Amino acid sequence: MKNNLTITTIQTTLHWENIDANLSMLGQKMLGIKEKTDLIVLPEMFSTGFTMNAAMLAEQTKGKTVRWMAEMAGHMNAVITGSIVVEDQNRFYNRLIWMRPDGSFETYDKRHLFGLGKEDDTYSAGAKKLMVELNGWKICPMICYDLRFPVWARNLKDDPYDLYLVVANWPERRSLHWRTLLPARAVENQSYVVGLNRVGNDGNEIYHSGDSMVIAPDGTVLYEKSHEEDIQTLELSGETLEFVRRAFPFLKDQDGFEVQS
Template sequence: MTVADLTVTLIQPELSWENRAENLRLLTQKISAITEPTDLIILPEMFTTGFSMNAGKLAENMAGQTVNWLLEMAKIKNAAICGSIIIQEENQYYNRLLWVQPDARIFTYDKRHLFRMAHENGSFSAGKSKLIVPWKGWKICPLVCYDLRFPVFSRWTKQEPYDLLLYVANWPEKRAAAWKTLLPARAIENLSYCIGVNRVGKDANNIQYSGDSAICTPQGNTFFLPSHTEAVHTQTLSHNDLENFRQRFPAFEDADAFELQ
């Protein structure tokens, strides 16, 4: 069966620190300005707050304002939309990626690898499993920021195959070289498209973010959005090109078998 191309829109914003209302206002404006049809809109990590450890003050629940806003945006644009926010559930806090569809279906992924250098592991609970979402005939694996450094967790397998790997992030400029290296590496090693969506600007901890959001092909060819400026970029990915490359270069047939414990 032929799978249609997938059109994706990357939103690289400057976020207001711990200011949900302002961030939702800004993102509503940017999403409303998308004129071309798109299948998937991707927002950064913690897009309502910035990368804050103030979970008790900022957390929402799954019936909260941001989830309802995502449902509204998805319906208006007739597209899936994803990004992470701070969620409280059963007295625990999660850096939770929300995948929201125009049919009102919601999928979630709780960030598995918590960034201990910012004490994220002291403020949040880690997720236990990854998510692969079927959308428009594609299989998509969304992950969060620091997950990018752990290739075993994101590895394509015959038991958990996917076509697009994506990372939403608040990735600091001082480690931009790692971001720009690891995104195409994940695409190459998994014979998959790989997308990274990051923010720009400076947060209240005086950490600077350069953006550098990117779309990588399975061959490692990478298109980076401009650094240090807000950007919205829409691009179409070819499933046919992906399958043709996998048939010509089936490296996964020689991959090592393993199980995560």
């Protein structure tokens, strides 16, 4: 039987384009977590807010924020994930870091760039999914706008992931879409889904209502929080995941497909 997985989500406001203030604030929040957890989830661009000012704020992949993540992951003895602004070979990326307690890490570059916000004018798109394993769980982490593209997130019948994870700066004005798409991803992929969003106004006076959610593979909402900061630790049931896939073996009937870059 598959082990359970314990996750902690940190829904928070962010200090606009202030890396040091955000790292200090998030460090204090993490040190206040009392429960033992396997995974701590931070928002998209958690060190800056959703900014197009990459030339001023971008760090190297092994820069200050990544070193901070390594230190905090070691201290908490948990994986820490979230995305930051990175410069790599003269290009800017909205890059998710999957930081392990031993200081090793994986990365995922946001595939779908938010054209309405001109993200594609500043950042380069990623080309590869990231699949990681934690406590016997296979996890597929993605970033914000990726949520709108189900083919990119589609589970595979022969080697399915167990948890679809989305970190975001998703505006309140489109919160209906967020709250609709997250359960849809859970049901169609028969996986747990964690959607972690920020709250509050950013530097462009765009309001974010949070609406962070944890959803079971049958679509049941296990956790949801709107409009306020919140730190939540939940245990995801391996037994429930296996039961849903055994009782309703829908993945085996899916169409084959190939995503073109």
